[in-house]
Amino acid sequence: MLGDYPHTRVLRDGTIPVAGADCRFLSASPLHTAFPRMVRALEFDVCEMPVATYLMARDAGVPLTLLPAVLIGATHHHSLTRLPDGPELDVRRLAGRRIGVRSYGQTTGLWVRGILREDYGVEASDVTWVTTEDAHVDTYVNPPNVRRSSAGGVAALLRAADVDAAVLGPRAIGVQGVPLVPVIEDAEEAAAAWVERHGTVPANHLLVVRDDVLRSRPDAVTALFRALARGIDETVGERDPATPAGRAVTAGCSDSLARCLEIAARYALEQGLVRTPVDLDRIHKDVAFLDA
Structure with missing residues (x-):
């Protein structure tokens, strides 16, 4: 189960x-509807997966192994949005405000x-987070400062003035x-300064494999990963290396990915x-053979 990008399309079309x-490549529209199917029912052998969903699933004991391929990533200082005709907000004074987000466990x-x-x-606890969906991991219990809305979507929360701001991923903002x-x-x-300080671009979607599939068919998993790595390499001209999103797409256990996972794991624990x-050493050791 992979999204539709230049680097996955070349695998899909052979x-x-x-x-x-x-390999039988499946599709889901929208893609995020596939993620709970994977973490709740292990429906696919290999699945694209958001970083936060993977960390939460791992914490819940779901038998998945992370494969070191970043399928999409981006900076997110621009992902906290408001209506243009609404009151301006001081980002340092959001305590007590209501912010919409699809789910508290969403990676953005x-x-x-x-x-x-x-x-x-x-602090995350300073804000009331208003959600329109449950977390992908069904055993997860939201913190007490999370409220569920029956609105049709995050943008609807803004239009109804039910929230002061909303978290939307780069692909969602324009639609x-x-x-x-x-x-x-x-x-x-601010995003450029964050990237410079941390030496990495935030990953949104990585790749996971079911543990039983990895044990029974490590050869097939390796072949798929290497084909994807080749796809990422051969479609580099279709990404803009001047942008964080263009640089984010990578395959392999790089220093940048290690730093990204360390930061995401720290944020996940804080929130x-x-x-x-998160045992980051274990995560890296589980997939070290892919770089051999």
């Missing part, structure tokens, strides 16, 4: 074969809350039917998405 494995929300704490001194502007006025500059510190 331009890049997966040697020794008979993970990055935004981490940014708010790290760059602007706003909401309303123009939105970043709450952080210098979002692009109550996971109960115990």
